[in-house]
Amino acid sequence: MTITIGRAMLAAVTLAVAPFAVQAQDFIPENPECIAPANPGGGWDFTCRQVGKSLQDEGIINSTMQVVNLSGGGGGVAFAEVVNKRADDNDLIVAASSATATRLAQNAFPGNTMDQVRWLGSIGADYGVIAVAADSEYADLPALMAKMKEDPKAISIGGGSAVGGWDHLKVLIAAQKAGIEDVRGVKYIAFAGGGEAVTQLLAGSLQAFTGDLSEAKGFVESGDIKVLAVLAPERLEGEFADIPTAREQGIDAIGANWRGFYAGGDMSDAAYDYWVNAIGTLYASDAWKTVMENNGLAPLDLQGAEFEAFVQESVDSITALSKEIGIIQ
Amino acid sequence: MSDRIFGGIGLLIALIFAWQATIIQESFLSDAVGPKTFPLIIAAVLGISSLYFLFKPDPEPTWPTLGRFAEIFFAALVMIAYAELLPEVGFLIATAVASTYLTWRLGTGPLQSVIVGIATSVGIYVVFKLILGLSLASGPLGF
Amino acid sequence: MDTLSSLADGFAVALTFQNIGLALIGCFLGTIMGALPGLGPSNGVAILIPLAFTLGLGPTPALILLTSVYYGAMYGGRISSILLNIPGDEPAMMTCLDGYPMAQKGRAGEALALSGIASFVGAFFATWGLVLLAPQLVKVALLFGPAEYFALFTLAFATLGGISASNQAKSAFAAALGLGLAMVGVDTQTGVPRFTFGEVHLYDGIDFLVAIVGLFALSEVFVFLEHRGSAAEEAAKPKMDIGKIVPSWGLIRYCTPTMLRTTVLGFIAGVLPGAGASLGSFISYSMEKKLVDPKGETFGKGDPRGVAAPEAGNNAAAGGALVPMLALGVPGSGTTAVLLAVLLSLNITPGPLLFSQNPDVVWGLIAALFIGNFMLLAMNIPMVGLFVRVLMVPPRILMPIVAMVSFVGIYGISGSSFDLLVMVGFGILGWVLRKLDVPLVPVILGTLLGNEMEVNMRRAVTINDGDYSILVGSPLAIALWTIAVVGFVLPIFYGKVLKRKMKNPSEEGSLKD
Numbered sequence: 001m002t003i004t005i006g007r008a009m010l011a012a013v014t015l016a017v018a019p020f021a022v023q024a025q026d027f028i029p030e031n032p033e034c035i036a037p038a039n040p041g042g043g044w045d046f047t048c049r050q051v052g053k054s055l056q057d058e059g060i061i062n063s064t065m066q067v068v069n070l071s072g073g074g075g076g077v078a079f080a081e082v083v084n085k086r087a088d089d090n091d092l093i094v095a096a097s098s099a100t101a102t103r104l105a106q107n108a109f110p111g112n113t114m115d116q117v118r119w120l121g122s123i124g125a126d127y128g129v130i131a132v133a134a135d136s137e138y139a140d141l142p143a144l145m146a147k148m149k150e151d152p153k154a155i156s157i158g159g160g161s162a163v164g165g166w167d168h169l170k171v172l173i174a175a176q177k178a179g180i181e182d183v184r185g186v187k188y189i190a191f192a193g194g195g196e197a198v199t200q201l202l203a204g205s206l207q208a209f210t211g212d213l214s215e216a217k218g219f220v221e222s223g224d225i226k227v228l229a230v231l232a233p234e235r236l237e238g239e240f241a242d243i244p245t246a247r248e249q250g251i252d253a254i255g256a257n258w259r260g261f262y263a264g265g266d267m268s269d270a271a272y273d274y275w276v277n278a279i280g281t282l283y284a285s286d287a288w289k290t291v292m293e294n295n296g297l298a299p300l301d302l303q304g305a306e307f308e309a310f311v312q313e314s315v316d317s318i319t320a321l322s323k324e325i326g327i328i329q
Numbered sequence: 330m331s332d333r334i335f336g337g338i339g340l341l342i343a344l345i346f347a348w349q350a351t352i353i354q355e356s357f358l359s360d361a362v363g364p365k366t367f368p369l370i371i372a373a374v375l376g377i378s379s380l381y382f383l384f385k386p387d388p389e390p391t392w393p394t395l396g397r398f399a400e401i402f403f404a405a406l407v408m409i410a411y412a413e414l415l416p417e418v419g420f421l422i423a424t425a426v427a428s429t430y431l432t433w434r435l436g437t438g439p440l441q442s443v444i445v446g447i448a449t450s451v452g453i454y455v456v457f458k459l460i461l462g463l464s465l466a467s468g469p470l471g472f
Numbered sequence: 473m474d475t476l477s478s479l480a481d482g483f484a485v486a487l488t489f490q491n492i493g494l495a496l497i498g499c500f501l502g503t504i505m506g507a508l509p510g511l512g513p514s515n516g517v518a519i520l521i522p523l524a525f526t527l528g529l530g531p532t533p534a535l536i537l538l539t540s541v542y543y544g545a546m547y548g549g550r551i552s553s554i555l556l557n558i559p560g561d562e563p564a565m566m567t568c569l570d571g572y573p574m575a576q577k578g579r580a581g582e583a584l585a586l587s588g589i590a591s592f593v594g595a596f597f598a599t600w601g602l603v604l605l606a607p608q609l610v611k612v613a614l615l616f617g618p619a620e621y622f623a624l625f626t627l628a629f630a631t632l633g634g635i636s637a638s639n640q641a642k643s644a645f646a647a648a649l650g651l652g653l654a655m656v657g658v659d660t661q662t663g664v665p666r667f668t669f670g671e672v673h674l675y676d677g678i679d680f681l682v683a684i685v686g687l688f689a690l691s692e693v694f695v696f697l698e699h700r701g702s703a704a705e706e707a708a709k710p711k712m713d714i715g716k717i718v719p720s721w722g723l724i725r726y727c728t729p730t731m732l733r734t735t736v737l738g739f740i741a742g743v744l745p746g747a748g749a750s751l752g753s754f755i756s757y758s759m760e761k762k763l764v765d766p767k768g769e770t771f772g773k774g775d776p777r778g779v780a781a782p783e784a785g786n787n788a789a790a791g792g793a794l795v796p797m798l799a800l801g802v803p804g805s806g807t808t809a810v811l812l813a814v815l816l817s818l819n820i821t822p823g824p825l826l827f828s829q830n831p832d833v834v835w836g837l838i839a840a841l842f843i844g845n846f847m848l849l850a851m852n853i854p855m856v857g858l859f860v861r862v863l864m865v866p867p868r869i870l871m872p873i874v875a876m877v878s879f880v881g882i883y884g885i886s887g888s889s890f891d892l893l894v895m896v897g898f899g900i901l902g903w904v905l906r907k908l909d910v911p912l913v914p915v916i917l918g919t920l921l922g923n924e925m926e927v928n929m930r931r932a933v934t935i936n937d938g939d940y941s942i943l944v945g946s947p948l949a950i951a952l953w954t955i956a957v958v959g960f961v962l963p964i965f966y967g968k969v970l971k972r973k974m975k976n977p978s979e980e981g982s983l984k985d
Binding site: 191 | 614615616618658659660661662670672673675676796812826886887888890927931934935
């Protein structure tokens with residue numbers, strides 16, 4: 001049954017992008033392969049495996065997607081491999097996320113830039129949250145920010161990325177929008193993952209948490225932590241609808257951790273269109289909606305040129321912010 | 330004597346490590362401790378323990394003869410070549426050659442070594458690639 | 473009683489034909505992967521994820537398969553430790569210390585069977601611990617802030633001094649070397665690269681699996697090359713017979729107190745996120761040594777209690793590590809991190825609500841752990857004979873296979889030739905260190921815990937605005953520091969007394985560690 005729906009969707013999307021449709025038929029990957037630029041178990045690995053499985057379940061690809069783990073350099077090794085050795089590989093896609101854009105923006109992949117690869121499409125986004133323990137004295141985001149402004153040392157805020165990484169930048173964006181002038185005074189504590197940071201929030205070592213909604217989900221449902229704001233343009237749907245956005249509290253900060261794919265820079269147009277279609281079709285399927293829901297992913301429906309522009313924009317804005325706070329020159 | 334040389338090398342490593350630690354490029358944004366402190370503590374422990382061997386060495390170990398040193402050196406060389414060539418020539422060929430060499434050098438007859446080498450290579454290929462589905466290097470011939 | 477009825481429901485879930493079959497497959501594959509150097513529990517589980525997906529398994533059966541692999545690998549790691557002096561995975565490292573000497577004395581069968589029983593005891597009681605204590609234990613984990621973690625890791629190193637008692641300075645050197653290697657890579661706190669020499673492959677740091685396989689497996693190959701055809705090899709050979717396969721009741725009874733004590737220790741180590749099974753087996757071994765053999769007369773020379781302690785400890789820790797994973801969604805070890813990812817991709821969010829939201833999954837999983845554990849015991853005791861037969865393969869054929877499997881294990885996970893080169897480097901380093909009688913275990917412990925140790929210190933101090941006094945700022949931290957200091961200082965004192973007493977010539981380093 002799902003397969004029939006998948007096919008119908010495929011047909012619909014193929015019609016929708018009629019100019020490319022003829023070309024798209026020209027190419028079918030023989031050995032579809034997805035590089036997860038990290039060891040098994042992480043977010044990129046999940047992206048590859050889940051998308052590979054869903055593409056096959058939906059009948060969008062005919063053969064099993066082989067997932068190859070190529071870790072190193074926070075994704076830099078895989079990026080360099082694709083740019084230098086596999087630029088014309090039409091069967092290959094690579095998992096990427098905001099972390100990839102952050103590193104590109106901060107020149108953490110030496111000698112590599114985002115225009116060396118072709119950006120295919122997104123499969124969803126995970127919006128940032130700022131949270132405190134359930135018994136915290138801070139009732140809303142402005143209250144927390146006011147305290148940080150008054151006495152930056154009083155608030156230790158933890159997150160799952162390094163200093164200068166995406167979780168840190170999110171809180172800095174919010175601090176900036178809240179009128180804190182020297183955002184470098186914000187006391188950020190780096191953890192290996194969001195879960196670890198939340199644990200320390202509960203243990204009382206930290207006063208606040210910055211991370212993705214998916215990381216905080218279980219603790220929100222259990223009532224252990226209180227989300228002060230979600231950094232989304234508007235309120236999310238479903239069970240998280242009652243979490244206020246930062247914007248509606250007068251702090252115009254948006255932070256989305258998107259997930260998506262890129263491919264080699266010399267991929268043929270036919271193959272590029274094929275993969276853009278495939279990801280678009282998958283995105284539109286009901287099965288993927290369930291996956292997104294279960295994993296706390298919010299909508300972010302961008303493919304092809306639109307996605308490329310989106311990545312460009314996020315690289316540019318992270319570059320600007322990083323320069324401003326002095327992470328890069 | 331060996332321990333004294335070892336202590337000297339250890340001290341040198343500690344110094345280089347400490348020096349490398351001091352030239353770590355700190356970003357403008359750092360935590361209160363910074364990325365240098367802990368490595369410097371480690372360098373200190375390395376240095377102090379090396380000094381200890383320098384002054385109080387253990388009894389001499391038995392070092393192998395020169396021929397055996399060469400044996401180890403060549404084995405390491407073969408392993409390095411294996412690592413470099415694996416992605417180029419593919420798993421089956423590289424593994425068969427490398428394990429043939431090692432089997433031979435560990436004292437198996439040449440012909441038997443070749444058989445064992447090939448069997449090892451194919452056996453690992455079947456278990457890891459075909460059964461467990463690990464992605465092994467595939468050379469120009471596809472295996 | 474509520475818990476018990478939930479558990480009964482769990483058994484109802486787990487006891488289907490399909491699930492028992494999956495547990496059997498999982499246990500078997502897990503044991504093999506655990507025994508192969510280079511493939512540890514975390515990789516073993518990761519490798520089988522696609523299999524679980526391709527079979528289209530539901531959440532409970534998939535978890536049953538994968539946790540059986542996990543437990544199986546924890547059992548399997550000991551096999552190559554005992555037979556080849558190469559740990560199959562990182563927690564099994566401590567089993568080498570007494571397991572291999574036992575095998576050399578012709579007691580390989582006994583060592584394997586005893587360690588199988590110890591594994592069972594550890595895993596069995598840890599699973600009970602998981603059942604009864606999971607909700608309460610979460611609170612214990614919450615007592616550990618960054619400062620307490622730092623003290624805990626220091627404790628691990630301090631007690632380590634006792635493991636290779638021959639020369640404390642060499643232990644300290646080895647630990648510092650390991651810690652130094654852990655510093656390589658991008659600093660997780662500030663994102664600046666350290667000791668990478670501009671090499672992008674080093675940015676993620678040195679994978680401790682690469683270090684372990686290089687230091688133990690490859691250096692073993694070099695040792696064999698060095699001794700080929702020499703007197704040492706000939707002398708080692710005739711001793712290598714199987715011995716008894718079933719350990720006597722007396723021996724089991726003799727080791728029972730050890731197993732029970734280390735089960736508790738290992739379980740606690742496992743519950744603490746970030747500590748994991750390796751710490752469980754380290755602490756179990758060194759504490760047990762301190763307790764029953766303070767003068768270092770039998771441990772390290774083939775004491776059966778030295779085999780039982782780390783095995784009970786690491787299997788108990790494996791069970792303990794599931795507590796924070798299920799109850800907090802925080803992985804306590806590499807393997808549970810992979811299992812966490814599996815849970816997420818199966819649309820289950822671990823965390824405080826898991827027990828109430830997905831009781832079928834949790835209790836089915838726990839029941840499967842019990843079943844798997846019995847299966848592993850049943851599988852491992854009769855298979856001892858089979859494993860011991862591995863010894864019949866002459867080293868000149870076995871060692872190249874071990875080396876190649878090590879290469880494949882590493883390459884198959886990371887896909888990087890660079891890692892293989894680093895591994896060869898570690899092989900040579902391992903050989904040199906063995907010659908100089910520098911213990912290898914602290915090197916591994918250093919690479920394994922170095923980053924956690926550093927970041928916890930930095931977190932603690934940063935939270936306290938640069939004031940180091942926070943490191944001894946809580947009763948728990950002070951208690952941990954006290955144990956660490958006592959554990960480090962005592963052996964130095966009676967170590968001296970001991971040296972004067974025996975003055976025995978030091979043996980060949982290669983056979984010792």
